[in-house]
Amino acid sequence: MEQNNPTRALQPDEALLRALDSGFSERRIAAGRGGAPLAYRCGGSHGPVVVLLHGISSGAASWLSCASLLAAHARVIAWDAPGYGNSQALPIAAPKAADYALRLQDLMRALDVRPDVIVGHSLGALMAAAYVAEASPALLPAQLLLLSPAQGYGGPGKEDKARDVARQRLEALAAVGVEGLAERGPGRLLSAAASADMQAWVRWNMRRLDPDGYRQAVAMLCGDAIDDYLGRRGQGVRAQVGCGALDVVTPPPGCAALAERFALPFELIPDAGHACYVEQASRVAGWIRRGLAAA
Numbered sequence: 001m002e003q004n005n006p007t008r009a010l011q012p013d014e015a016l017l018r019a020l021d022s023g024f025s026e027r028r029i030a031a032g033r034g035g036a037p038l039a040y041r042c043g044g045s046h047g048p049v050v051v052l053l054h055g056i057s058s059g060a061a062s063w064l065s066c067a068s069l070l071a072a073h074a075r076v077i078a079w080d081a082p083g084y085g086n087s088q089a090l091p092i093a094a095p096k097a098a099d100y101a102l103r104l105q106d107l108m109r110a111l112d113v114r115p116d117v118i119v120g121h122s123l124g125a126l127m128a129a130a131y132v133a134e135a136s137p138a139l140l141p142a143q144l145l146l147l148s149p150a151q152g153y154g155g156p157g158k159e160d161k162a163r164d165v166a167r168q169r170l171e172a173l174a175a176v177g178v179e180g181l182a183e184r185g186p187g188r189l190l191s192a193a194a195s196a197d198m199q200a201w202v203r204w205n206m207r208r209l210d211p212d213g214y215r216q217a218v219a220m221l222c223g224d225a226i227d228d229y230l231g232r233r234g235q236g237v238r239a240q241v242g243c244g245a246l247d248v249v250t251p252p253p254g255c256a257a258l259a260e261r262f263a264l265p266f267e268l269i270p271d272a273g274h275a276c277y278v279e280q281a282s283r284v285a286g287w288i289r290r291g292l293a294a295a
Contacts, residue, residue, distance in 0.1 A: 044071035055122025083213020125149030
C-alpha cells in the first residue's frame with residue numbers, strides 16, 4: 001500500500017534529530033555476567049519507570065515523540081534490542097522471546113531499576129510478555145501494555161504460516177537489503193494519511209537495522225508465540241492491549257481476540273497504522289499515562 005501524500009521528505013526534520021541528541025540521547029552499558037553491551041535511550045529524571053520496547057523494523061530512537069510527552073512525569077527507558085543499534089546480538093541464530101527477556105532483565109539490573117510499566121510494540125510485545133513470565137518478582141512491573149502486539153507463529157498448527165512468513169521476510173531482505181526495506185516501510189507501518197515527516201522518520205529508523213539482528217528477530221517471530229508467556233505472567237502484573245485502528249500488520253481483530261482470550265482491556269488508537277506511537281504519539285502517550293495511573 002503506497003502513501004497517498006505526494007510530498008516526500010527524504011530525511012527527518014533537523015529539529016527532530018537535535019531533540020533526539022539532546023533529550024533522548026543514546027547511552028551504553030555492559031549488562032549481565034558476560035558484560036554484553038546494550039544501548040538504550042533515556043528521557044526524564046524522576047517519577048515512575050516506563051520501559052519501551054520497539055518492534056522488528058525499528059529501534060529505540062523511534063519512540064522519541066512519545067517518550068518526550070512522558071518524560072515530564074516519568075523516567076523513560078527505551079532499549080535497542082539485542083542485534084539492533086549498538087546492542088550486542090544474542091549468541092544463538094534462532095532465539096526465543098525468553099532470550100531477549102533475559103537480556104532485558106540484565107539491563108534493568110545494570111540500571112538498578114524496577115519498571116513500573118513495560119510497553120511492548122509489535123515484536124516488542126512478545127518480548128515484553130516473555131519478560132513478565134520469566135523475570136524475578138523484584139523486577140516485575142505492575143502494568144504490561146501490549147501495543148499492536150505481534151503474537152508469533154510458533155504455536156501448534158502454525159508451522160506452514162511460520163515458514164511462509166520467514167521465507168517472505170528473508171527473501172525481501174536478500175532482494176532489496178535494509179535500504180529497500182526502509183523505502184517500503186512507511187507504506188506498511190503507517191496509515192495513508194501519515195505526514196511526509198512521519199514517513200521520513202520511519203525510513204530513518206529502518207535504515208539502522210542490522211541484517212543479522214533482523215534475521216534473529218525473524219526467527220523469534222516465527223518460532224515463538226505470546227500466549228504461553230501471557231498465561232504465565234507474574235503475579236500482580238496487569239495487562240492491556242492496544243492497536244492502531246488502521247493497522248494492517250497486526251490488524252485490530254487479531255489484537256482484540258488476544259485481549260478477549262486473556263480477559264484484558266482493549267483500546268483502539270484512532271487514525272493510526274501499525275507504528276501508532278509514531279503516527280499518534282499524543283494518544284499513545286495518554287494511553288500509557290492511564291496505564292501508569294492504574295499501576
